[in-house]
Amino acid sequence: MTEPLFSLAGVSKRYGDFPALDDVSLTIAPGERVVLIGPSGAGKSTLLGLLNGTLAPSQGEVRALGRALDGLSPKERRAIQRRIGTIYQQYQLVENLPVIHNVNAGHLGRWSLVKALLSLVWPLERERAEQALAQVGIAEKLYTRTSSLSGGQQQRVALARVLVQNPDAILADEPIASLDPERGREIMDLLVEISQTTGKTLVASLHAVEFTHSHFDRAIGLRGGRVLFDCPAEAVDEGMLGALYRIG
Ligand SMILES: Nc1ncnc2c1ncn2[C@@H]1O[C@H](COP(=O)(O)OP(=O)(O)OP(=O)(O)O)[C@@H](O)[C@H]1O
Numbered sequence: 001m002t003e004p005l006f007s008l009a010g011v012s013k014r015y016g017d018f019p020a021l022d023d024v025s026l027t028i029a030p031g032e033r034v035v036l037i038g039p040s041g042a043g044k045s046t047l048l049g050l051l052n053g054t055l056a057p058s059q060g061e062v063r064a065l066g067r068a069l070d071g072l073s074p075k076e077r078r079a080i081q082r083r084i085g086t087i088y089q090q091y092q093l094v095e096n097l098p099v100i101h102n103v104n105a106g107h108l109g110r111w112s113l114v115k116a117l118l119s120l121v122w123p124l125e126r127e128r129a130e131q132a133l134a135q136v137g138i139a140e141k142l143y144t145r146t147s148s149l150s151g152g153q154q155q156r157v158a159l160a161r162v163l164v165q166n167p168d169a170i171l172a173d174e175p176i177a178s179l180d181p182e183r184g185r186e187i188m189d190l191l192v193e194i195s196q197t198t199g200k201t202l203v204a205s206l207h208a209v210e211f212t213h214s215h216f217d218r219a220i221g222l223r224g225g226r227v228l229f230d231c232p233a234e235a236v237d238e239g240m241l242g243a244l245y246r247i248g
């Protein structure tokens with residue numbers, strides 16, 4: 001059996017006294033496409049934050065890429081985090097810079113400080129940035145000011161940045177929540193295409209449950225910080241969704 005890319009063993013995360021995640025254990029294999037669904041406050045973003053090491057568990061162990069995240073030196077942690085790319089609902093781009101700078105930010109984990117600073121003045125690696133933008137369908141926007149792009153285009157820039165980063169896994173926290181349905185579908189299609197063609201693991205939290213069957217292998221339903229179901233995506237049915245989103 002191949003080693004899991006991510007694993008959580010008995011993981012809880014509390015904010016103060018509040019249990020955002022409660023005793024969660026799961027593993028994610030390389031190349032899997034996993035959707036996290038569940039009502040607001042279920043713990044989806046918290047789970048993604050634990051997977052990319054931006055949050056530490058209150059209890060239990062999180063492993064990513066074969067290493068326990070607890071107790072890593074800052075340098076070791078950065079080395080792991082470089083191999084995990086994250087996309088957010090709010091694209092986390094520097095809006096007043098041209099697109100190429102935002103795409104090149106995907107290199108930052110690898111570049112020396114001098115090169116990184118230099119790249120702010122003079123965009124480096126134009127070809128790689130151009131190629132990534134072509135892959136996400138906006139090749140012509142290389143020198144456009146990022147703030148003048150539409151939301152869908154900005155999410156494409158965020159995707160291009162992840163392509164340049166070339167991580168082993170892509171985590172996406174509600175990547176389409178700010179987009180209209182058609183732009184949202186385009187981004188979902190792109191995410192899956194990238195994961196399929198490169199073999200990268202994809203873990204996405206989504207409120208748009210209609211993508212569960214069409215875009216994912218596996219679905220994890222979270223409710224109140226606990227895993228309500230964890231099954232093949234195609235097995236998710238209306239009864240399960242009803243129980244997941246029921247009020248009270
Ligand atoms: N920094 C924080 N401080 C205190 N409580 C927090 C913090 N972050 C999250 N929480 C709480 O933890 C719970 C889980 O939050 P989380 O953001 O993981 O949920 P979610 O499933 O991503 O929700 P949504 O669908 O609204 O994004 C919520 O009740 C939230 O209020």
Ligand SMILES: [Mg+2]
Nearest residue numbers: 044045046173
């Ligand atoms: Mg969230």
